[in-house]
Amino acid sequence: MAANLTTYCLNETTDYLEFERLCNGLMSLEGYNSIEPLGGFSDKGRDAIHVNKSDGTTIFAYSVREDWRAKLAEDAKKISDHGHVCDHLIFITTAKFTPSQRDEAVASIRDEFGWQLEVFGVVRLQILLDLQHPQIKNQHPAIFPPAFLAIQNQPNTSTKPEHLFISSVPEDEVFAGWLTKKLTAEGFLVWYEQFRLLGGETYPDDVDRAIKNRTFRFLGLYSQASLRNPEVMRQRLLAVNIAKERGQDFLIPLTVDDVSDSQLDQVTRALKFVPFKDDWAAGLKQLLEKLKSINCPQSLLQGKRIAAEAFLEKDILSDEQETLFSNCLRIQHIPKVIYRFKVQNAIPDERLDDLKFKWSHRKVDPDTYLSFHMPPLAIMKEYKITETGGDVWRIVKWIDGIRSFDVASELIRKALMVKCYQKGLQYCIETKLLYFPANLVTNNRLKFARPDGSRTHIKVSGIRTYPIGQRYLYSLAPTFSVRRHLFDDFTVLIRLRFRLSDIDGKVFTNKRTIDSRRKHLGKNWWNLHWLNRILAVCRFLADDEDEGKITIGEEQHAQIIVDAKPLHSNAPIGINETALADLNYERTKLLRIIDGKHSDEDVNDDKTQR
DSSP states (O other): OOSSHHHHHHHTOOOHHHHHHHHHHHHHHTTOTTOEEOOSSOOTTOSEEEEETTTEEEEEEEEOOSOHHHHHHHHHHHHHHTTOOOSEEEEEESOOOOHHHHHHHHHHHHHHHOOEEEEEOHHHHHHIIIIIOGGGGGGOTTTSOHHHHHHHHSOOOSSOOOEEEEEOOGGGHHHHHHHHHHHHHTTOEEEBTTBTTTTSSOOOSSHHHHHHHTEEEEEEEEOTTGGGOHHHHHHHHHHHHHHHHHTSOOEEEEEOSOOOGGGSOHHHHTSOOEEOSSOHHHHHHHHHHHHHHTTOOOOSOTHHHHHHHIIIIITTEESSOEEEEOSEEEEEEOOSEEEEEEESSOOOHHHHHHHTTTOOOEEEETTEEEESSOOOHHHHHHHTEEEEEEEETTTOSEETTEEHHHHHHHHHHHHHHHHHHHTTOEEETTTTEEEOOTTSSGGGEEEEEOTTSOEEEEESEEEEEOTTSOEEEEEEEEEEEEESSSSSSSEEEEEEEEEEEETTSOBOOOHHHHHHHHHHHHTTOOHHHHHHHHHHHHHHHOSBTTTTEEEEOSSGGGOEEEESSOOEEEESSEEOGGGGGGHHHHHHHHHHHHHTSSOHHHHHHHHHHO
């Protein structure tokens, strides 16, 4: 079931016309006062429209389909084919998507049609409906049955609040996991999503109700990444409202990295943060003192607490330092100027598809392109392209109506695609991946040196046999994204994906087939296996094995230079690998003892059977 009843009702919506009316009402409350509904089944891609002299024309499209991305593409094509004026497109869907899927959609609509896209998914809808405009749910009983609303609004007083709820983003998983273990070892009941069975019971299905009725204090982890996560922001807003209602410090904020006051709202700025940014141990000490001062329940006592400590701490840690590697690459140099190029003869779309692998650029309109680099000479002559100046992008905020930092990020990412193509990777139009074709390197093997100096190799393509006897081909396919404020102002994230096909080279299109082969291929690949492949691919892209730099661009001042060695850090403690063999057993033992469902003898019998 969904995390709460609002999400559940949205996911179960089948009345499309009622969903249109709900969306129109929400958008009106969100500032589109003159929104004009156009919906129905012959709306030519437009469910509503809003015209404003200063902001231009905004078109609204709504969807209850699971394949939201396909529906977005269909609506955008209809709007374009019918020649509708559009400056902004707002797409509202009951589907759930990842930040990377959202970013891809925004970039695709911008590149293909030149519109600014804003996407409202089910998480964002829940925020609007539960926290900002809850009254609107009563107006749509076909979506939100009155019986459901009565359940959602009914307070639960049957269980005493005694849990600590940790609200965190995946980027802070290492710290959040460490904190969960520490607090559990101190005897506190903790809810943290990544440990769904820790603390004596399952992680709650209805998160909002758990926070309202069964949480003693809400621990909000503040980091740069968390400020961009809608679900975490929604949970914090709920905690702030509960604190106001109860007149207590219900929200205890913890700083994980640098977060400035300017990034926080007035209410949050006034809170007293527990600092973990520089010293986790000192932060934990301060947090424990805080919890003690407010008499936070410690329900895991004596034998349960000892079991928690044995599982979480004593056996799996060692005093030896350990080097931790990331999939992040530091950018050593970014050109200062983004140049503007004017095209006299319009470049056909089919030629642009080929050109994107030879020249990293951003198309502003059919006559204007932005880039760090000059286009290939042959292209310049054929389409009569001339440079018409540029902008120092770190100084100006906008370049031709686009945020300068967004343009820089896009050009860096596309430059790495150009580099991959120059090194021999091929583009698959079905998967939209640049992949290692067979025999690009000798025996399909990439040789590289590990950080300890030892040399080895990995395979970038090959043949595998699925358990049912079907053979398939696989190829590694690196993808890149550029993140801001991760380590430096710009950091490259490299990820590895697979291009999968049958033995004749025909790409799989069935999602179930793709997922099963991908799991079969990588089922025994752990952190070291993935690290080796990232190291090998980065070494392949590097221009000089000794210096380890990935360089794009010919003129020195206009070069993009990326470090081919992933960023890493040294942890003061390491992992005792031999202790990990019994880790699952210890965790099961702890949880069963906490639950009171089994005795130690029962658990020992399980271990014997293993």
